[in-house]
Amino acid sequence: MIDFSSPRHRHKLGYLLVAPALILMALIIVYPIVMSVDISFQDVKIARIGVDRKPWTFENYEWLFTSAKFYQSLWVTIKLLLVVGGAALAIGFATALLVNQKFKGRALARLLVALPWAVPEVVAVVIWAWMLDSSFGVLNWVLLSSGIVSKPIAFASDPVAAFASICFVMIWKGYPFICIMLLAGLQSIPEEQYQAASVDGANVFQRFLHVTIPNMLPVLGVAFIMTALWVFRDFAIIFVLTEGGPIGSTTSLAIMTFEESFKFFRMGQGSAVGVITLIICALLSRALVSRFAKSVN
């Protein structure tokens, strides 16, 4: 019998205790990943368990790197990332600063800010799809009756309007999380730093510039990367609003993965897109983790 409390064997108990969790994680996380990497190297139309496996090939990746559609999807994703990441960060920071002030009803204001985050994504997007509808949508009704536009905006069929509405809903859905993260960051800035700065003669703007911003930089960085990861992976918003159309103008890498696999039934190619997305996200997470480690120090 091993005595796990002895210093010599203590670490073994640790391994023993995390083993079940590790095995479970391996099964539900690692297995599907290995599967999709495997499929991405085969010429598969519809993957089935138990069917004889095809020989390994680079065909899917060759197709991918020469396909205009892939580059367009990548470009769409990057555009989304910049617009949504930038805007959500700016709006989230502004609202965080706002609800960090002392005023009556602050608790309620914080709750309202967090609300879009709490609504299930698909529900929220369906509601937005309805509001943005070109013939029945409330938004077009407002724009028309107030005379801002003369004919309804076709949010789903005009490429620019479609992209804009995707961005809008993504920002709407994404900024509360950023706001909550940044609010936590703001609250961890010691009050004394502000007091010291005001004794030093700094005005509100200078205190923001010399105390708030530098203290918040690590949190802002983390928030941006988290948003970036979310934009890369998000599927429901685009799929419900535009299904990636019109003519691929809102097809992100996530949508393309889905289309290749389940619309055109080219699972090998779909998996290849997925694997590339995975690699990009892994690199982003890496940046995130090292950022975190740095800001903790």
Added chain:
Amino acid sequence: MATIEFNQVGKSYGSVEAIKDFNLFIEDGEFCVFVGPSGCGKSTALKMLAGLEETTNGSIRIGGKDVTDLGPGKRDIAMVFQNYALYPHYSVRKNMGFGLKMRGYPAAEINERVEEAAKILELTPYLDRRPRALSGGQRQRVALGRAIVREPAAFLMDEPLSNLDAKLRVHTRSEIVKLQRRLGVTSVYVTHDQVEALTMADKIVVMKLGVIQQVGSADELFENPCNLFVAGFIGSPGMNFFRGAIQNTDGRVFTTFGGAQVPLPDSLAARAGKEAIFGIRPEHIVMGQGNLQTELSLVESLGTEKILHFQVPAGQTIDNSEFEMDDEEDRDAESMRARIIDDHKYQNGETVNMDFPKSKIHVFDIETHAAIK
């Protein structure tokens, strides 16, 4: 000239009155210490002086000018905080020069002044480091440096030493006093530690529950505490207390301690027949002579100096709840302490004779706790 003047200043947080009727005049160049148990309103008073908290009523003047409605940046003061409050992302140099930069000084002059302050505080080798790469004592000096480069009308310090270890605290204490003497800037220093107050201050302000108890020099407070609270708060180990009746037989005024007579000043004759609280400092008790007898319950030897513990006679103890003492010093109302330097070897359980010299006894009213002269 920068005198500081509090005029009937009050502060309420909702229904909580943190400061009441605060009146104080601090001379130009004086080192003034606010001392009192934690929660008594010292920081609040200091923050009102700095302009970081608004006053609920009353007015504050710095250098004769009413600053009650001015912001902290316009009061020409510098402040040192307990946790230093350095800007973590700026170098020591930038931290120290920040106040000058905000006031629009040219870079060359800022640099010159920072270098000079760094020389005084022995921070020159660290000027280009970030605060996190410094030790606690060094950070404290940077905070001081940030204050002195500005050459303000007054320094305000809120428990600046409480994050340092005991040895460094004693060292930095004298450094701050020396620096203040050298610069001659009016300073207000907040602490809960009466030893700091006694050793540093020209003027000590003892506070309790938002009210000033007594203002005076260290000697004044030590020799003539105006009430029971000040008597118990100032001095370490603290003053011993016991209660008893003032008696007057044939023109001799005395009280009793465990049955034996303790002579009192004649001025107390008028109060004969009344109860009072008596106080005697541990260092004023004389051992080995006199008519009082007691059994030593504990002998603590600190080398040359000895602390002798003995019991207050039954029925003469005072209620502990009458004090709001420091948390650090758990006062035991049942026992008394004498601080002795002599060659006698005292034993636990030994019965000794002792004397409470008449001139060293403090007498307090049993109701109001005010000192009776």
